[in-house]
Amino acid sequence: MNTTRHTSAPPAAGWMIFLLIAVAGLFYVKWFPYYHRAFTAAETHSIGKSILMGTAASPPAPTLQAALDYAWAYGKAIWQAMVLGLLLGSAVQALVPAQWVARVLGRNGFGSVAAGGLLAIPGMMCTCCAAPVVAGLRARHASPGGAIAFWLGNSVLNPATLVFMGFVLGWHWTALRLVLGVALVFGLGWFLNRLVTPQESRAADEQLAQVVMQQAEGSMFARWMRILGRMAVRLIPEYIVLVLLLGAARAWLFPHIGPEIGNGLVWIVAFAVAGMLFVIPTAGEVPIIQAMLSLGMGVGPAGALLMTLPPVSVPSLAMLARSFRPRVLAIVAVTVVLFGIAAGLIAMGLGF
Template identity: 80%
Template sequence: MTTARDAQTTPSYGWPIFLLLAVAGLFYVKWFPYYHRAFTAEATHSIGKSILMGTEASPPAPSLSAALDYAWAYGKAIWQAMVLGLLLGSAVQVLLPVQWVARVLGRHGFGSVAAGGLLAVPGMMCTCCAAPVVAGLRSRNASAGGAIAFWLGNSVLNPATLVFMGFVLGWQWSALRLVLGVLMVFGLGWLANRLVTQDEARAADDRLAQLTHQQASGGNVFVRWLQLFLRMAARLIPEYVVLVLLLGAARAWLFPHIGPDVTSSLGWIVAFAVAGMLFVIPTAGEVPIIQAMLALGIGVGPAGALLMTLPPVSVPSLAMLAGSFRARVLAIVAAVVVLFGIVAGFAALALGF
């Protein structure tokens, strides 16, 4: 329950404003466009060109032009969701009661992991657009496991992407993604909470008391919201843009060859799993990428690896959350995502996709 102190210090209009922002923002940016996009996917068995290489057989050679072209295409696809992510990430820290975040997402058991994963499902954000919200949750004492489940669940358990995938690639791909996605999201969240030491748990309790006091002594809510929004944007956006530019230029190094000789061997599956984990794409971007690669003749093993590694994390999203998690936790997340990609590659091969 919300304590009397918390109820007195949190504005009564905080919850309604946050819910209005979340529902209206997600409806405009995600739910309504994806509803219509699902009919396009059903009718055409496509949701667009591969952002990785367009209609070409391979990504462009590394250059400034390649970097700018990718950043422009990527930016057009995600800028609205990024603005919404920053608004929600700053609003979490101002409009929601500290004790509520701690009660739902702050515990170190599986309950916070389950809550984080389930709350992520309607978000449908790509890994980088979800990162500001995750940073906001962590700053309000959300547990590592709950925050990671929310972060990964946005992209991996995205119901719209699963629908697109079914119409474009086949429902067997959606089923593989859903089964392994559930294991990834909730398993990694559970593991992150298991890694919390007693000292860290005590420090979290001390921080909760400090945050409650800060909320009690805070000034004008809207001024603080604007300040936090600008602070988060100034901290996260510059490094994000630089890393997107670098990855756009490096596409040909990460995916140097696409063709029939990219077989379902262990080497190729591992290589594509690592490349997919590092690379950054917009929401559901993996669907046309995999479709284009399969059309060019690559094995289902590397395609399966990309199915599980392209969406959940990337170099930019890992960098954006470097201040929110211990480096060891982020390294484990990245490594386990690659492992799931390898498992997905061999599963797609074994199941005869």
């Protein structure tokens, strides 16, 4: 006689809790504030000062104070979204049936990529705040392409950022971001899914079967708290350290900004790489580019930052180092840089 007791709550209860957190959290942290911020952008053609260096022409020198100042400013901008990202990243593992994630995002065709990109649009998170959710999806065997499309789509296809960009920088910048953003999110996701081998697919199927069995047993709430605790302990310390280091390194990544930074290919490549490495809050690229253009920088480097500042950063890549193979993250980083270079060349060619 089998005396094993399954104490997990029914799937419907998990879904209800997850959707409540997602909808209420996104409304409070993203949707409602951005709705009002759009009116500010339309009226003032600004959404605030550049978090990189304010109105100055150069970032502060690399010091401990510079690191602390940037980390504090950045932390104030993103802490609510980071908490929400951790809650959702753990909840998708504990509350959402693993079969659903695998069915929607786990296949290696374009369908999972399309689903990941479309699900990202209402998220509107920066690359680091979306990373815990991506880690949760990968833990439930979302395909590499589907998870990457969700990750990049949060920042690159953020509808609020596109609106801010139109009012602040001009709608031609929005069009450039949207066209290249769609190609980056869905094209890169499709390519990464093409790299999945049959052996990797079989291994993922076997691991999924084990996850389904584990999810059917024990307390759903206790499982959620354990996963949340593990994610917080693993992700937050390395995240803080890397943000501090980048805050101190601003002066090395971004030199004195002025007319001397023109549309040469060297500058476009340099700013594409710097933008890929650096970390900013959601829509932070808009005031950064606005400030740099006002100081006389060329549109080529500005176009490079348009495509490389939002999607990835050193902290977000580090946060997902256990969720993807190193070659996948390397391909993502290189591809983002290439799209940044393309954006800079297009902006220069079209006379932005």
